[in-house]
Amino acid sequence: MTTTRPVQVHFDDLDAMGLLHNSRYALLVERAVSAFWTEIGWHFDPAVSRFKDVFMAVKEFKITYHMPIxxxxxxxxxxxxxxLGNTSGVYGFRVLSADGSVVHADGHRVNVNLDPATFRPTPFSQETRDAAQVLLPTG
Structure with missing residues (x-):
């Protein structure tokens, strides 16, 4: 199942030609995914997060650009x-125009769940798996 979040492109995200700089697309994806998890109780601070899994790192980020913003x-x-594997999850994404009619970019991002003591990959908790179900394909 997909979800969509609005994100802002700021003036300082633009290159000298007034286009969104290629490196900023990853930031837009990060802002959208973070907004989803924050809305359901995830927080960077483990003392206030609803989830035990708070240390995650991006392992891979692939993007294809179609139309500049x-x-x-x-x-x-x-x-x-x-x-959603044992220690990692693969997000697919599309960066769209505000009205959704233009696909500016698409790709995937792999996150790895890390043990906070060792910073080595560790299995996702059941609570994270349960929360992620709404993002996974049905059937």
Missing amino acids: MGAGEVQVEFWMEK
């Missing part, structure tokens, strides 16, 4: 989970 303003990031 020109200027500041709102865009949409649509995302879903393609797979």
